[in-house]
Amino acid sequence: xxxxxxxxxxxxxxxxxxxxxxxxxxxxxxxxxxxxxxxxxxxxxxxxxxxxxxxxxxxxxxxxxxxxxxxxxxxxxxxxxxxxxxxxxxxxxxxxxxxxxxxxxxxxxxxxxxxxxxxxxxxxxxxx
Amino acid sequence: xxxxxxxxxxxxxxxxxxxxxxxxxxxxxxxxxxxxxxxxxxxxxxxxxxxxxxxxxxxxxxxxxxxxxxxxxxxxxxxxxxxxxxxxxxxxxxxxxxxxxxxxxxxxxxxxxxxxxxxxxxxxxxxxxxxxxxxxxxxxxxxxxxxxxxxxxxxxxxxxxxxxxxxxxxxxxxxxxxxxxxxxxxxxxxxxxxxxxxxxxxxxxxxxxxxxxxxxxxxxxxxxxxxxxxxxxxxxxxxxxxxxxxxxxxxxxxxxxxxxxxx
Numbered sequence: 001x002x003x004x005x006x007x008x009x010x011x012x013x014x015x016x017x018x019x020x021x022x023x024x025x026x027x028x029x030x031x032x033x034x035x036x037x038x039x040x041x042x043x044x045x046x047x048x049x050x051x052x053x054x055x056x057x058x059x060x061x062x063x064x065x066x067x068x069x070x071x072x073x074x075x076x077x078x079x080x081x082x083x084x085x086x087x088x089x090x091x092x093x094x095x096x097x098x099x100x101x102x103x104x105x106x107x108x109x110x111x112x113x114x115x116x117x118x119x120x121x122x123x124x125x126x127x128x
Numbered sequence: 129x130x131x132x133x134x135x136x137x138x139x140x141x142x143x144x145x146x147x148x149x150x151x152x153x154x155x156x157x158x159x160x161x162x163x164x165x166x167x168x169x170x171x172x173x174x175x176x177x178x179x180x181x182x183x184x185x186x187x188x189x190x191x192x193x194x195x196x197x198x199x200x201x202x203x204x205x206x207x208x209x210x211x212x213x214x215x216x217x218x219x220x221x222x223x224x225x226x227x228x229x230x231x232x233x234x235x236x237x238x239x240x241x242x243x244x245x246x247x248x249x250x251x252x253x254x255x256x257x258x259x260x261x262x263x264x265x266x267x268x269x270x271x272x273x274x275x276x277x278x279x280x281x282x283x284x285x286x287x288x289x290x291x292x293x294x295x296x297x298x299x300x301x302x303x304x305x306x307x308x309x310x311x312x313x314x315x316x317x318x319x320x321x322x323x324x325x326x327x328x329x330x331x332x333x334x335x336x337x338x339x340x341x342x343x344x345x346x347x348x349x350x351x352x353x354x355x356x357x358x359x360x361x362x363x364x365x366x367x368x369x370x371x372x373x374x375x376x377x378x379x380x381x382x383x384x385x386x387x388x389x390x391x
Contacts, residue, residue, distance in 0.1 A: 013177045032320045036332050063328050066336075067173060068280035068320035073294050080285075083176040090177050101327065109327055113364065115357040117138040117207055121172035121324035124183065 006091070007051045014087035018049035020077045027071035027081045037061040041071045041081040048084055053091075062089040063100055063126060093128050100126035129255070131246075132194035132201045133161035136208035137169040143205070143357035149376035149386065150204045150248055156383040157256050157264060161202055164193045172207055173324065174214040181228045187215035188229055192239040204248040204376065206356035210281040210289065213245050217288045247282065248376070249299050249355065250291060258306040266384035268308025274378070275312040275349035276300030277340060279359045280320045294318065300353065300375065307382040316343040321362040337366035345370060353378055 011017070027041035028034055039047065039061045047056055056062070062085065071081040093099055101122055139147035154161050168186040175183055190212055194201035203209040219226045219241035230238040246254070252261055278297055286294035297318065301311035321340060322333025341363060344352055352368065353375040354360050363372045380386035 013179050015176075015178055032322075032336055033325070033332060036329065064325065064332065066280070066320045066323045066325050067176075068323065069284035070280065070320065073284045073286055080176075086176045090175075090180070111365075113142065113361055115138045115142040115361050116169075117136075117143075117172050117205070117356075117358045118324055118327060118361065120137065120169055121207065121358070122327035124171050124173050124175060125324060126328065 003051050003053070006053050007048060010048055010053065010084065010087045010091060013090065014080075014083040016080050016084045016087075018045045018079065018084065021045045021049070021079050022077055024076065026074055026076065027079070030070045030074045032068060032070065033064040033066055036064040041085065044085050044088065045079060045081050048088070053088065056088050057092045062092055065089070067125070089125070090128070093126065099128060102127070129158065130160045130162055130199060131251070132197055132199040133163050134167060134170075134190050134201060134203050134208060134212065135163060136203070136205045137172075138357040139205060143360070143374070145377050146204060146355070146357065146374040149374065149380035152385045153376055153379045153383050154248075154251075156380075156385045157252075157261070159251070159256070162197070162199070164190060167193070170208045170211040172211070174211045178218075178222060178225055181225070181232065184215050184218070185229065185232055187212050188219065188233065188239050189236075191216055191219070191241075191243045191245070192233075192237070195239065195243045200244040200246060202246050202248055202251055204355060206247075206279060206281040206354075207358065209245070209247045209355075214288055216241055216243060216245055247291060247355070249282075249303065252303055252379075253299055258302050261303070262306040262308075265307055265382045267382055269378065269382055270308050272309040273312050273348050273350050274304045274309045275314055275344035275347065275352045276304060276317060276375075277321075277344070277352050277354045277359060277363070277372075278318045279354065279356055280318070280323070282355060283318055303375065303379070304353075307378065312344060312347045312349040314343045314347040314349070316340045321359045323358060323362070326358075326362055326365075333362050334366045337362040337368075341366070341368050341370075351378075
């Protein structure tokens, strides 16, 4: 993928302007998935800004974001990192054969109580 | 008073109590919830990407169905509410998005973002009123210490959801007081339970839900209430040793319309 085009596409898709970031780190400080991530929310912002996007596309960090909007709510500059992570995740799973979750994975994950909501949400986040 | 009502997929399956007691309690409060016909699942989560159009159409159709009946729309599941409300916001404020949506929907008539969406809790606060609710309570829940678990989806993003102060909410605590019980305030009440990531990383959900349970119990809770089936699942699965119940079930109990059935 052309690097410049990839950066512009992610910015347009997310509606986020990473240049607004003032590097305070509050997004990562408040992220409930921080410990599980290789790249943290503030790194998504700075790496998209600098165009260093390939490592993000290959990272499991994309699938650890809970989309809980804590970073969106608490960013003092209104940068909305979760929207940027979502755009990178979609860019990753829209590639052919790159679905994170397939219907074949589901039976092993089921128990008697799991709500339908968990399945539809996971499919929406992890699969195109 | 009549409203359009969107229950959502889980409320017809694993979360029947959330649906059943919502309808029954509303009736006791003089409100009739008319279920939208032929609705489809909202998708469970709102995709923030502006170029995701087709995945949001089911929510647009829910909003349009209410508009066609000239009714305001009530939701009860936190996730459905978040998706429907964020979709409505995009229809109102993102002209490029709404134009694309309306091209998809040309054959069924467009939608302009004009439906008013209330979460059931907002209906209790803004339409019924907590004072009026207090007067309708026949079985006050005296002596119970109840922790309201908001999670993430009811409150955030605050600029769109506009339900309450996203960092210091009071709506569920006020409901708990109106029912005669004592609310327990604890720090993790608006932090995520782990959500859908339970499918990808059960360990992460276990950690996040465990934090919520421990925090609520440390503040003296003997019960946790929620509006979200996935929050309930994650908390129950990850060591909740106090009851985790839907807020509508507790409401039905206080209003004296909860029947003991084993459905």
